[in-house]
Amino acid sequence: xxxxxxxxxxxxxxxxxxxxxxxxxxxxxxxxxxxxxxxxxxxxxxxxxxxxxxxxxxxxxxxxxxxxxxxxxxxxxxxxxxxxxxxxxxxxxxxxxxxxxxxxxxxxxxxxxxxxxxxxxxxxxxxxxxxxxxxxxxxxxxxxxxxxxxxxxxxxxxxxxxxxxxxxxxxxxxxxxxxxxxxxxxxxxxxxxxxxxxxxxxxxxxxxxxxxxxxxxxxxxxxxxxxxxxxxxxxxxxxxxxxxxxxxxxxxxxxxxxxxxxxxxxxxxxxxxxxxxxxxxxxxxxxxxxxxxxxxxxxxxxxxxxxxxxxxxxxxxxxxxxxxxxxxxxxxxxxxxxxxxxxxxxxxxxxxxxxxxxxxxxxxxxxxxxxxxxxxxxxxxxxxxxxxxxxxxxxxxxxxxxxxxxxxxxxxxxxxxxxxxxxxxxxxxxxxxxxxxxxxxxxxxxxxxxxxxxxxxxxxxxxxxxxxxxxxxxxxxxxxxxxxxxxxxxxxxxxxxxxxxxxxxxxxxxxxxxxxxxxxxxxxxxxxxxxxxxxxxxxxxxxxxxxxxxxxxxxxxxxxxxxxxxxxxxxxxxxxxxxxxxxxxxxxxxxxxxxxxxxxxxxxxxxxxxxxxxxxxxxxxxxxxxxxxxxxxxxxxxxxxxxxxxxxxxxxxxxxxxxxxxxxxxxxxxxxxxxxxxxxxxxxxxxxxxxxxxxxxxxxxxxxxxxxxxxxxxxxxxxxxxxxxxxxxxxxxxxxxxxxxxxxxxxxxxx
Amino acid sequence: xxxxxxxxxxxxxxxxxxxxxxxxxxxxxxxxxxxxxxxxxxxxxxxxxxxxxxxxxxxxxxxxxxxxxxxxxxxxxxxxxxxxxxxxxxxxxxxxxxxxxxxxxxxxxxxxxxxxxxxxxxxxxxxxxxxxxxxxxxxxxxxxxxxxxxxxxxxxxxx
Numbered sequence: 001x002x003x004x005x006x007x008x009x010x011x012x013x014x015x016x017x018x019x020x021x022x023x024x025x026x027x028x029x030x031x032x033x034x035x036x037x038x039x040x041x042x043x044x045x046x047x048x049x050x051x052x053x054x055x056x057x058x059x060x061x062x063x064x065x066x067x068x069x070x071x072x073x074x075x076x077x078x079x080x081x082x083x084x085x086x087x088x089x090x091x092x093x094x095x096x097x098x099x100x101x102x103x104x105x106x107x108x109x110x111x112x113x114x115x116x117x118x119x120x121x122x123x124x125x126x127x128x129x130x131x132x133x134x135x136x137x138x139x140x141x142x143x144x145x146x147x148x149x150x151x152x153x154x155x156x157x158x159x160x161x162x163x164x165x166x167x168x169x170x171x172x173x174x175x176x177x178x179x180x181x182x183x184x185x186x187x188x189x190x191x192x193x194x195x196x197x198x199x200x201x202x203x204x205x206x207x208x209x210x211x212x213x214x215x216x217x218x219x220x221x222x223x224x225x226x227x228x229x230x231x232x233x234x235x236x237x238x239x240x241x242x243x244x245x246x247x248x249x250x251x252x253x254x255x256x257x258x259x260x261x262x263x264x265x266x267x268x269x270x271x272x273x274x275x276x277x278x279x280x281x282x283x284x285x286x287x288x289x290x291x292x293x294x295x296x297x298x299x300x301x302x303x304x305x306x307x308x309x310x311x312x313x314x315x316x317x318x319x320x321x322x323x324x325x326x327x328x329x330x331x332x333x334x335x336x337x338x339x340x341x342x343x344x345x346x347x348x349x350x351x352x353x354x355x356x357x358x359x360x361x362x363x364x365x366x367x368x369x370x371x372x373x374x375x376x377x378x379x380x381x382x383x384x385x386x387x388x389x390x391x392x393x394x395x396x397x398x399x400x401x402x403x404x405x406x407x408x409x410x411x412x413x414x415x416x417x418x419x420x421x422x423x424x425x426x427x428x429x430x431x432x433x434x435x436x437x438x439x440x441x442x443x444x445x446x447x448x449x450x451x452x453x454x455x456x457x458x459x460x461x462x463x464x465x466x467x468x469x470x471x472x473x474x475x476x477x478x479x480x481x482x483x484x485x486x487x488x489x490x491x492x493x494x495x496x497x498x499x500x501x502x503x504x505x506x507x508x509x510x511x512x513x514x515x516x517x518x519x520x521x522x523x524x525x526x527x528x529x530x531x532x533x534x535x536x537x538x539x540x541x542x543x544x545x546x547x548x549x550x551x552x553x554x555x556x557x558x559x560x561x562x563x564x565x566x567x568x569x570x571x572x573x574x575x576x577x578x579x580x581x582x583x584x585x586x587x588x589x590x591x592x593x594x595x596x597x598x599x600x601x602x603x604x605x606x607x608x609x610x611x612x613x614x615x616x617x618x619x620x621x622x623x624x625x626x627x628x629x630x631x632x633x634x635x636x637x638x639x640x641x642x643x644x645x646x647x648x649x650x651x652x653x654x655x656x657x658x659x660x661x662x663x664x665x666x667x668x669x670x671x672x673x674x675x676x677x678x679x680x681x682x683x684x685x686x687x688x689x690x691x692x693x694x695x696x697x698x699x700x701x702x703x704x705x706x707x708x709x710x711x712x713x714x715x716x717x718x719x720x721x722x723x724x725x726x727x728x729x730x731x732x733x734x735x736x737x738x739x740x741x742x743x744x745x746x747x748x749x750x751x
Numbered sequence: 752x753x754x755x756x757x758x759x760x761x762x763x764x765x766x767x768x769x770x771x772x773x774x775x776x777x778x779x780x781x782x783x784x785x786x787x788x789x790x791x792x793x794x795x796x797x798x799x800x801x802x803x804x805x806x807x808x809x810x811x812x813x814x815x816x817x818x819x820x821x822x823x824x825x826x827x828x829x830x831x832x833x834x835x836x837x838x839x840x841x842x843x844x845x846x847x848x849x850x851x852x853x854x855x856x857x858x859x860x861x862x863x864x865x866x867x868x869x870x871x872x873x874x875x876x877x878x879x880x881x882x883x884x885x886x887x888x889x890x891x892x893x894x895x896x897x898x899x900x901x902x903x904x905x906x907x908x909x910x
Contacts, residue, residue: 013846020854021842021861023788023829030787184889186792186801186855236790236855237889267794473853473890645849649891653852656892678798678887686883686893691876693894 007485007492008707011644014478015496016234016471028190028204028233029265036192037066039254039264040113042103042120043274044095047129047343047672048142051093054103055121062119064112067257069104074253076222080245082212086145087309087346089220089249095124096144096308097343098674099273106254106262129343131669133303134282136342144308144341151306152314154321154337154602158393164297164332168288170372171297176285176361177738179666180305181278182271183350184657184683185473187236189246189266189275193255201255202229205248208238208472209510213248214502220249221256228252232500238472239657240349243512244276244311272676276348277667279316280305283361285324293375293383298330298393300361302337304347311348313339318602319440320354322394326362327405327438327611328384333393345667345674349512351654355439355718356661360739363435363722368735377726378413381436382406395597396607401710404637404700408436408613411696415633419617422631428619430630431731435719436613441515441711442589444604445596449589451519452506455484455527457535457581461555461568463488465497465524468508469516474713475646476516482642483521483706487528489554506584514610514711515589517642521706523587530583535567538574538581590704608702610710612636614655614719617692618727625743627663627728633694639702639710648695651716655693658720660684663740759821761786762831772819777802779818780828788829788858789813792887800886803859804828810866812885829858832865841865844903845896852890860886864900873904 019025026032056068071078071090078092079085091102103120107113130136136149143149165171192204201221205213210230218225230248247264254262266275281304288297302320306313321337370380385405391397412434424430443449454466465484471477477497485495498505508520532552539557540547543565551558557565574581589608596607617631634651641647664682668675675681701708725736734746744750758767761784770779775795780786793799795814802813805827832839841861844850851857860883867874867882874882879897888896 011849014849014851016854017846017851018838018842020851020857021829021838021845022833023786023858025854026787027790027855029791030781032785186790186799186853186887186889188792188794235853236792237853239889265791268792268796268798269794473855475852645895649849649852649895652892652894653888653890654892657889677796678793679796683887683889685885685887686880686897689880689893691880693892 159332183241185237433726440606654716658717
């Protein structure tokens with residue numbers, strides 16, 4: 001099958017990789033500019049407090065200080081937010097979390113800014129904070145916002161829940177606790193803002209959607225959107241965390257205030273405290289099943305801690321709720337999710353977007369149920385997986401991609417058999433566990449989900465992709481270059497994508513939701529066809545032949561007599577007439593009426609799913625409780641591989657992040673302070689990951705995808721933690737219900 | 752505090768800077784000398800390895816070195832790995848195996864790998880994992896970096 005493709009499916013070299021290996025790649029902190037001033041943010045030392053007074057007089061006297069700004073100095077919108085504009089750029093009268101920005105200092109040097117920070121007097125009246133989402137949801141809890149602490153309550157009922165549990169021979173009930181997770185991108189939040197003449201400003205960002213930054217900056221500075229130009233630097237990872245504005249508003253405010261250039265870079269400590277994380281959640285989960293393993297009922301209640309401001313909390317809640325039944329057919333379902341404000345650090349978008357939380361509950365519970373009724377974990381899954389054309393409890397009807405589920409289980413069974421045969425190290429106990437996963441693609445029905453991208457055939461013969469959505473580092477640029485090269489029949493090296501600039505690029509929408517290769521790929525296949533049509537129309541005029549007598553093939557125009565004209569030669573002739581060969585296309589995420597529920601009470605149903613399975617083999621030290629993942633297999637359906645090394649990289653990196661979730665990562669509160677550095681918040685290192693790793697990639701073409709491709713950005717970390725937890729259970733008999741799986745939990749000392 | 756003058760060999764070139772002594776090598780490399788290949792990803796706490804440079808043959812976190820400490824030393828940054836415009840075999844191997852995603856940790860990882868191969872030309876998987884364990888990467892899961900180091904160890908690729 002792959003033979004029909006020239007470029008797609010191949011393992012090629014990323015063009016940006018050369019500059020990244022030599023230090024030439026310019027991330028936003030690296031962009032050289034003249035007379036750049038330093039911004040420093042003074043942040044709240046309290047979890048929750050009223051601000052009584054900010055006296056900035058003495059700080060303004062410090063030599064080298066150019067501006068000391070508070071909320072009062074913001075000329076336009078003082079709050080922002082992707083879904084609910086509830087987050088102050090600088091605190092207004094109250095601080096609701098530790099590390100909340102209160103004052104912005106702009107100075108000639110870092111030392112001057114630091115000196116000024118010591119000269120500012122801010123007096124606070126501390127209030128009693130609330131951190132637990134269940135407590136915060138109660139009426140007598142401190143109310144953080146005017147409309148109370150519960151931002152949203154999502155309820156879905158399907159079937160008859162009472163009858164479902166009556167039909168069950170076995171009912172199990174457990175509460176699962178998921179920790180707060182740092183996205184962990186290596187490049188910290190950074191922004192560089194340059195004030196220009198005529199009330200214009202140019203801002204470099206590290207952002208998943210620079211067009212949102214543009215809107216927020218314009219609103220805050222009370223400028224027309226067209227006066228704000230936002231450019232993307234090279235981005236050092238995002239993982240959802242850069243869907244939220246990364247200092248762009250404050251950098252712009254500083255540049256506006258001094259009519260100059262300001263760079264703001266968070267420290268890791270600031271990033272921990274003040275930038276959104278993956279939501280902690282408590283999931284109470286009750287599952288009923290017949291003795292033959294058939295699931296009859298699911299009841300779940302979820303409390304999500306979104307922190308002091310909403311960020312993407314309500315949208316994350318939707319996917320968490322929609323995936324509470326995982327990949328399974330459960331006829332009677334009642335689920336309820338509360339998204340609650342607390343005084344904890346913010347939670348928002350992060351890779352998986354609710355799915356890692358729901359799947360830890362589902363996939364742990366399914367194994368518990370298998371044990372309860374003495375059934376094999378693969379068998380119980382096989383008995384309950386959704387089939388093509390079946391309705392999920394949300395009303396979404398699954399398309400052909402569900403054919404991946406039984407294949408994932410077959411492959412997983414094969415891996416399990418092999419992993420179980422591995423000899424156990426002396427003194428250790430070994431276990432093998434698996435989990436399935438379903439991850440939605442797209443922003444959801446009834447939400448604008450369009451993506452526009454443009455092609456330009458430049459005079460030197462290169463086709464430039466004006467990509468409307470940034471490459472976050474995952475390799476989007478390479479994927480769309482491969483797709484466009486394929487569509488135009490050109491060599492990969494003749495196609496090049498450009499960094500985003502809101503001045504003259506189309507809006508491709510946020511790079512998120514496992515859908516960017518899918519969206520941009522589809523748009524660019526269509527744009528390629530339009531580019532060819534434009535080319536032939538112009539060629540027809542110049543050559544004075546009807547366009548339909550000309551054929552385009554692999555960079556050449558073929559005339560009726562069989563003679564050929566290289567496009568690159570023809571471009572020069574067009575340029576003489578000031579014609580640039582361009583095309584543009586918008587792809588809209590398809591939400592087919594027949595498979596999309598129109599009346600889902602929580603709105604925005606997600607209808608296209610990716611599926612996968614993972615198998616972990618662990619060895620546990622029964623005395624120390626230390627868990628080592630020795631073998632791992634990731635089985636994922638990607639529809640069609642666009643970039644072989646890119647897909648493998650997404651899966652290997654995703655699993656590493658999933659293993660961090662399983663074993664190491666949690667942003668704890670200790671002695672009234674949050675863990676806020678990599679000293680105590682442990683990202684997996686090269687030593688922590690399994691030596692034996694198998695990437696098993698399935699290609700079941702998705703009819704709506706570019707060359708059949710689906711998304712792979714998020715799902716690789718979704719089944720990882722429950723697969724490890726199930727392996728630990730099989731090794732030492734301990735059912736872990738709270739992540740991460742620390743030695744203390746394995747030994748039963750806590751939780 | 753008084754400024755001091757410090758001289759060292761940077762990527763083979765005699766270099767001298769005048770700076771307050773309490774600034775880090777990372778800060779001076781990035782701010783004064785324009786060598787931005789060394790990155791800060793942990794807030795200058797020596798936890799991430801993104802600022803790795805090779806100092807007298809050893810990989811070090813340049814955020815943990817005061818500028819006053821580098822007098823008379825030999826320092827190699829990622830910018831110094833190119834020789835006569837030619838990519839180093841590790842750079843080629845990182846590109847070839849797909850070990851580069853966002854790239855923010857890449858300069859540090861390559862320099863760590865160079866120091867490792869200089870000392871141990873044919874490391875095992877475990878030795879590579881040990882050697883790289885101070886360089887955090889969130890994108891790749893490290894597998895392709897390990898492949899890259901093996902590829903470079905075996906001579907790398909010509910093109």
